[in-house]
Amino acid sequence: MKYAIVGAGAMGLRYGILLQENAGVPVDFIEPIQASLDAIQAQGNKVWKSRDHEDRHLIDINIFSPEAYNGDPDVWIFFMKQMQLQDALDRLSSKFKSHQTALGAMNGMGHIEKLEKYFDQDKIIGGTAMIATVLNDYGDVDFMGKEGAGSSVYANLTQQDSETIRALEQDFQAAHLNPSITNNFMGTLLTKVFFNAVENSIATMFQSRMGELMAYDTFLEGVARPLINEAYDAAEAAGITLIESRDDMVKQVDYVSNVANPLHFPSMYQDFVKGRPTEVDYINGWIADLAEKNGLQAPNHRLVTHFVHLAEAMREFNPPVNQLLPKA
Structure with a gap:
């Protein structure tokens, strides 16, 4: 084709x-x-x-x-x-x-x-x-x-x-x-959205590589798990079944961070460091909206959305250092 x-x-x-x-x-x-x-x-x-x-x-x-x-x-x-x-x-x-x-x-x-x-x-x-x-x-x-x-x-x-x-x-x-x-159309799309709602947004706020997030030894259970649970609750309330379970999603965050792409900066960070708007409203913000449309709240995702926008605003006072290119 x-x-x-x-x-x-x-x-x-x-x-x-x-x-x-x-x-x-x-x-x-x-x-x-x-x-x-x-x-x-x-x-x-x-x-x-x-x-x-x-x-x-x-x-x-x-x-x-x-x-x-x-x-x-x-x-x-x-x-x-x-x-x-x-x-x-x-x-x-x-x-x-x-x-x-x-x-x-x-x-x-x-x-x-x-x-x-x-x-x-x-x-x-x-x-x-x-x-x-x-x-x-x-x-x-x-x-x-x-x-x-x-x-x-x-x-x-x-x-x-x-x-x-x-x-x-x-x-x-x-x-x-x-x-x-x-x-499974929506389940396929949301599996990646829910992953990005953890890795992309958190790595962008802290200007870190995916693997560096794991330096916080309770990242998986203290940060990733609550965000994943809120997202899955919203999906279930909307009648959407993902192609991975909650535990599988946590394992995927673990694997990508530690094995597959520990040195990678996600696409949201790539926009952030170049002074462009991020897509957080279409990821964490979208999840929070989905929850509210179905009678739930997703305060963690709503807060992450605000935090990423706050980080964007702070670029005026603390310009981020572009870490994408290899060091000379």
């Missing part, structure tokens, strides 16, 4: 590069962020790719602004920030065709409702990825971990199987994205 990646940030570049290099399928990149598009075009429509800060080299990509793109992909893959998605969809709306599928593999929640305005429900796939990637700068991406590291999960909005999702699974397997398919 042919893919159009909307958003040439860390994950958009990783998916697109892996698809074109490993799976050998055609990929176009559409970049709504003008500064990013300018940087990549100034490099001759090339992006820098590294792995664990090593082997930095340029890779050719096909990249366009939304207005200049006239391709006909089988699948659009959206990797925008939640607060940027609506503008990108508005600019691309005349390009969407009835036979095309939209895959939303973004952090947080809020994007599916937006995609439903442009694509039929049987043409929408939700996805999540546990694949650590850093955007050093516009047009400069660093794949964290060995080739084939990480995994991803996808589900049709209809929660029914389809030829498209199976073809996508085959391409993604060839790309080394390690995909799996479920028929």
